[in-house]
Structure formats: C-alpha cells, structure tokens
Amino acid sequence: MKPVWIIDDDRSIRWVFEKALKRENLPHRIFESAEDALQALETDSAGAVLSDIRMPGMDGLEFMSRLKARLPKVPVIIMTAYSDLDSAVSAF
Amino acid sequence: MNPVPPGIDILATAVLILDEQRTIRHINPAAENLFGISAYHAIGRPLSAILKERTELVRAMDAALQEGVSFTEHHMLIESGDHTLTLNLTISPLEGELGALLLEFHSAGGSVKIARDEQAMAQAQTVQMLLKQLAHEIRNPLGGIRGAAQLLEAELNGADLSEYTQVIIQETNRLQGLLDRWLTPAKRPEIRPVNLHEVLERVRSLLLAEFPHLDIERDYDISVPTIQGDQEQLIQAVLNIARNAAQSLDGRGTVKFATRISRQVTLAMKRWKLAARIDIIDYGPGIPEEMQDKVFFPLVSGRENGTGVGLTLAQSLVQRHEGTIHMVSEPGFTCFSIYLPIK
Numbered sequence: 001m002k003p004v005w006i007i008d009d010d011r012s013i014r015w016v017f018e019k020a021l022k023r024e025n026l027p028h029r030i031f032e033s034a035e036d037a038l039q040a041l042e043t044d045s046a047g048a049v050l051s052d053i054r055m056p057g058m059d060g061l062e063f064m065s066r067l068k069a070r071l072p073k074v075p076v077i078i079m080t081a082y083s084d085l086d087s088a089v090s091a092f
Numbered sequence: 093m094n095p096v097p098p099g100i101d102i103l104a105t106a107v108l109i110l111d112e113q114r115t116i117r118h119i120n121p122a123a124e125n126l127f128g129i130s131a132y133h134a135i136g137r138p139l140s141a142i143l144k145e146r147t148e149l150v151r152a153m154d155a156a157l158q159e160g161v162s163f164t165e166h167h168m169l170i171e172s173g174d175h176t177l178t179l180n181l182t183i184s185p186l187e188g189e190l191g192a193l194l195l196e197f198h199s200a201g202g203s204v205k206i207a208r209d210e211q212a213m214a215q216a217q218t219v220q221m222l223l224k225q226l227a228h229e230i231r232n233p234l235g236g237i238r239g240a241a242q243l244l245e246a247e248l249n250g251a252d253l254s255e256y257t258q259v260i261i262q263e264t265n266r267l268q269g270l271l272d273r274w275l276t277p278a279k280r281p282e283i284r285p286v287n288l289h290e291v292l293e294r295v296r297s298l299l300l301a302e303f304p305h306l307d308i309e310r311d312y313d314i315s316v317p318t319i320q321g322d323q324e325q326l327i328q329a330v331l332n333i334a335r336n337a338a339q340s341l342d343g344r345g346t347v348k349f350a351t352r353i354s355r356q357v358t359l360a361m362k363r364w365k366l367a368a369r370i371d372i373i374d375y376g377p378g379i380p381e382e383m384q385d386k387v388f389f390p391l392v393s394g395r396e397n398g399t400g401v402g403l404t405l406a407q408s409l410v411q412r413h414e415g416t417i418h419m420v421s422e423p424g425f426t427c428f429s430i431y432l433p434i435k
Contacts, residue, residue, distance in 0.1 A: 012236020019243050 002047030003027040007037050007063065008079070009055040017050070034063035041070060050077045096190070106197040109190060112157065114139045117191040126197060127172045144171040149181075153193060156183045170197075176357065220404070227271050234271070238264040281322035281412055288316060288368055288432075291323060292349045295330045302335070303343040311350040316368045319432050321413045326432075329409040330370065332402035333417070333428045337374035340426070348373040359416045359431050366434040367415070371427055379421040387419060 004026055006017045014030050021028040031037040035058055049067065051060040064076050096118050100107050106123035110116060119134045127142045134142055152163045162184040170177045180198040241260035248254050289312055296308050337347045350371040357367045379387060388407045410417050415432040
C-alpha cells in the first residue's frame with residue numbers, strides 16, 4: 001500500500017506518529033513542513049495524509065487544497081489543537 | 093444673608109456649601125444638574141438627602157472640619173438616587189458666615205470601578221495574551237509526552253510497570269484539561285433575548301446539585317428587562333462566580349442572588365442609560381486583600397485544586413456582552429456584581 005504521509009512542524013508529534021505507525025507496520029513518510037510534502041508530490045504519491053493545520057509557512061488547509069488539485073482521491077485527515085471545529089474554522 | 097461669591101454659580105464644577113451639621117447652605121447649578129435636584133429642594137436639607145454619606149466621605153468631611161485642612165479624594169463612588177457616580181471630590185473648610193465646608197465635585201471619567209483604570213485593563217489583556225501563547229506552546233510537547241507514554245505502555249509485559257506509564261498519561265490528561273478550559277475560545281455568542289432570572293434559577297439548580305447543603309436566597313427585581321445575549325454563556329459566567337462563593341463557604345452557608353436595574357453607568361468606558369445588575373453575595377471569609385487585585389487573572393486560585401480560570405472566563409464572557417464585573421470583598425461579606433447593558 002502507498003505510504004501514510006505525516007506533516008507536522010512539532011518534533012514530538014512527529015516522533016509519536018513515527019513510532020505508532022512503525023509498530024503497526026504501516027509504510028509512512030514524515031515531513032516537517034507542507035512545502036517539503038508538496039515537493040515530494042512531484043515524484044511520489046500518498047496513500048493517506050495526516051496534517052497539522054497551523055504551521056509556519058504553508059498551513060495544512062492550503063496544502064490540502066493543493067493536494068486535492070493533483071490527487072483528489074487521497075484521503076486527508078486534518079489535526080487541530082482547537083477543541084471544537086467551529087473555532088478552528090473560524091480562526092481562518 | 094450669606095453672600096455667596098458670584099463666581100460659584102457660573103462654574104462648571106459642581107459646588108455645595110454645607111454648615112457644621114452638614115446641612116446644605118448653597119448648591120450651584122452644576123451641582124443641581126449632577127445630582128438631579130433643584131436648589132429649592134436641596135437648601136436647608138441634610139447632605140444625606142442628595143447623596144449617600146459613606147464612611148470615607150464622612151471621615152473626610154470631619155477631618156476637614158477638625159483639622160482645618162483641605163482633602164481631595166479621587167475616584168470616589170458616590171451614590172445619588174439611582175445613580176452611581178465616580179467623582180473626584182475636594183473638601184475645604186470655610187471660615188466666616190458662608191458656611192463650614194465647601195465641596196467641589198469633578199467628574200472622574202465616570203467609570204464604575206472594575207479592573208481599575210484603562211492602563212490596568214490593557215495590562216491584564218497583555219498578560220492574558222501571553223499566557224494564551226504559553227499554553228499553546230505547551231500543548232504539543234504535552235501531546236508528545238502522552239503519546240510516548242502510551243507507546244511505552246504497549247511494550248510493557250507486567251502490569252506493575254504500567255502503573256508508571258498510567259501516572260504519566262493521567263497527569264498529562266489533567267494538564268491538557270486545564271489547557272483546554274483555558275484556551276478554548278468561547279464559541280461565537282448566539283444573541284437572543286435572555287431573561288436573567290431564568291439564568292439565575294438555572295445556576296441555582298446546578299449549584300444545589302453540586303452543593304446540596306447550600307442555602308441560596310433570591311432577591312429579584314422582576315422589573316429587570318430581558319437583555320440581548322447568549323443564555324448559555326451567561327449561565328456559565330454566573331455559575332463560575334457562584335461556584336466560587338459556594339466553595340468559599342465549603343458548601344455550607346448562604347449565598348444570595350439579587351437583581352437590580354442600574355442607571356447611567358459607564359461600562360468599559362462606554363456609557364449606558366440602563367444596565368441590569370446581578371449581585372452574587374456570600375457572607376464567607378472573603379478574598380484576602382493581597383489577592384483582590386489579581387482575582388480575575390488566570391491561574392490565581394486560593395484553593396489547592398483550583399484551576400484559577402473560572403473568574404477569568406466569567407470576565408471574558410461578560411465582556412463579550414459589553415458588560416463588566418465589579419467585586420467588593422471583606423471578611424464576612426463578598427459581592428460580585430455583574431453589569432450588563434440593556435440595549
């Protein structure tokens with residue numbers, strides 16, 4: 001299966017995902033920024049994407065729309081620190 | 093009779109001249125205006141007829157009389173009829189036939205004392221913002237610690253060792269809960285007509301469920317009109333304050349809810365003709381003087397398990413309604429007053 005892509009600017013969050021996915025034997029790629037992931041899209045594709053919203057540089061929502069433009073079928077899970085969707089959305 | 097210097101009546105400053113018994117000898121047009129009473133009705137009557145003579149005021153007048161010295165009091169809360177005014181007052185002793193005391197009242201910006209003045213408010217907001225940023229920085233590493241503990245636990249064979257990872261997980265949960273309460277911006281308020289007595293009755297039921305031995309008295313002015321606001325948020329704000337009162341009594345004692353109408357109030361530097369006032373009163377030990385200034389800041393809590401965000405949240409919910417919270421506390425009496433403008 002195609003690897004799961006993780007995009008998060010926080011080191012400890014990336015670590016947790018790396019370990020958890022490894023444990024489950026799921027192929028994965030870890031990115032520090034949306035820009036890095038975007039670049040990888042030139043040559044590779046993802047099975048699924050889990051991305052943080054707020055990151056320095058390109059945010060997760062923008063990455064998602066760019067991804068959808070190229071590979072509309074890839075499922076995307078957006079992670080947010082906000083406790084409810086309403087405020088996460090209104091923050092934008 | 094007593095020749096009043098001609099200048100007094102053309103002054104914009106409100107002036108009263110009293111004799112030794114604090115009977116009004118002269119009142120200038122500015123004072124007639126300020127206190128809403130005509131000279132005809134004021135002259136010859138005691139000072140207490142036009143304004144409430146609070147201890148500090150009486151003390152200042154006595155001191156001026158006895159010591160022959162002038163006093164100026166800043167930001168004095170003066171209750172006159174239905175109005176609560178914030179004024180700067182200069183009291184000067186007089187010699188001769190004119191009278192015994194000269195009182196000059198200057199408007200002090202008319203703000204009902206809450207978080208003191210504009211500068212204090214701005215400071216408080218900066219502090220809150222910094223704390224919010226800090227909380228945000230803490231969130232991710234906390235998630236990392238929790239995740240690592242969970243992964244570790246999955247690798248453990250023995251149940252004894254998982255006790256350690258459980259402690260890590262539970263404590264990070266506790267911290268995350270604190271940050272959640274702190275960081276969650278209140279949802280956009282749904283503005284509808286709200287009956288404040290319904291809000292208070294709901295808070296009363298919730299509070300009695302949590303503190304079954306509490307006695308909650310009501311002193312409602314049912315003429316208080318509905319206000320435009322978000323009912324859930326107002327319930328939350330009132331509940332946080334009332335819960336504080338209940339906790340200070342250890343769940344046993346009397347808390348009183350009162351409602352009144354307030355006229356001509358200034359809330360957060362904006363003037364309103366009418367406002368509703370909710371008083372939450374307890375007769376408990378009171379808030380220690382050192383803490384009174386900081387009571388609305390997050391993380392200030394007198395209790396061991398207190399999260400210290402309840403009053404901060406109440407303050408910000410009330411502010412979203414363009415209202416403010418005023419607090420008075422001394423041993424034996426604490427009163428939080430929530431002012432909400434009636435639009």
